[in-house]
Amino acid sequence: MRLLELKELEPFGVGGRRECYVHPENPSRCVKVLRTDDRRTVRLSAKGGLIPPSWRRQYDNNADEARELWRIHRRMGDSMREHLPRCYGFEETDLGRGLILDLVRDHDGRISCSIRELISRGFDPSRLRSAYEELSKFLLEHRILTRTLHDHNLVAKNLGNDCWRLVLIDGLGDPAWLPVARWIPVLGRRKIIKRLDRAWPRIISFAAGGGVSEQLRRKSSWDQGFLRHRGE
Structure with missing residues (x-):
């Protein structure tokens, strides 16, 4: 299976749980991958609340976001793209499974x-x-x-x-x-x-x-x- 190569690229955005890259084969799209570094897990573990830290580390933001965007697209079609990115599914990368979305330019x-x-x-x-x-x-x-x-x-x-x-x-x-x-x-x-x-x-x-x-x-x-x- 061919992987999208992201390791040598600089992410354009870094959040608390994910990194965002320009899709190496389509500059109109981006790739969101889950962070696995220590800063990410320490930051999540430090949060309080009823949800235990072990569950928060395993939470997949990409899967949750994909479900929401697909649900909206089924209702609205491409008109959603006026104020939301369209989701194009997942691709395997050398940093793990990546969520493919419109990149706003x-x-x-x-x-x-x-x-x-x-x-x-x-x-x-x-x-x-x-x-x-x-x-x-x-x-x-x-x-x-x-x-x-x-x-x-x-x-x-x-x-x-x-x-x-x-x-x-x-x-x-x-x-x-x-x-x-x-x-x-x-x-x-x-x-x-x-x-x-x-x-x-x-x-x-x-x-x-x-x-x-x-x-x-x-x-x-x-x-x-x-x-x-x-x-x-």
Whole structure:
């Protein structure tokens, strides 16, 4: 079996549990692989809560994300790609099984930045207000449940002429043990509105605080959401 070779490539993004690479054979797609390094397992083990650390280490973010994206694609088809990446399944890599998704790029071909990175570089989030309203309408209209809408999971695609589109690249699904919001439409919409109403003020507050400093990036997990490169 031929493996995608990623070991010699630099990931463009590194999260708490996964690394993201430009697909070596298709620059319009990315490959997400699970991290296995010690920093990852130590960080997960240190978290509290009712879920034991041994289970959290084994949790497969890729499998969960694939299920959510496939569920949405069955309902919406490719129209989901306006604000969500399409999932193309899995491929074997030299770093383990990789999840293949659309890679969000700006109008000039460079990989799009997260809201966290933009704000930390001095970007005024008010320029994204219209794009946020469009995303909100999309999530509500199609009843797409999400986890907390974090600034590092929202990518701002630059369309040119100061026009933007927000794409949610992680955090889909209802984390509730009993997902009644998925089954009962009115509860689903209520939950989506609650997430949206909290996210925008949090983004504005984050900007007012100056974003993430270089020092904080080096010493904490706040480095998540910053690109290592832009795929030029």
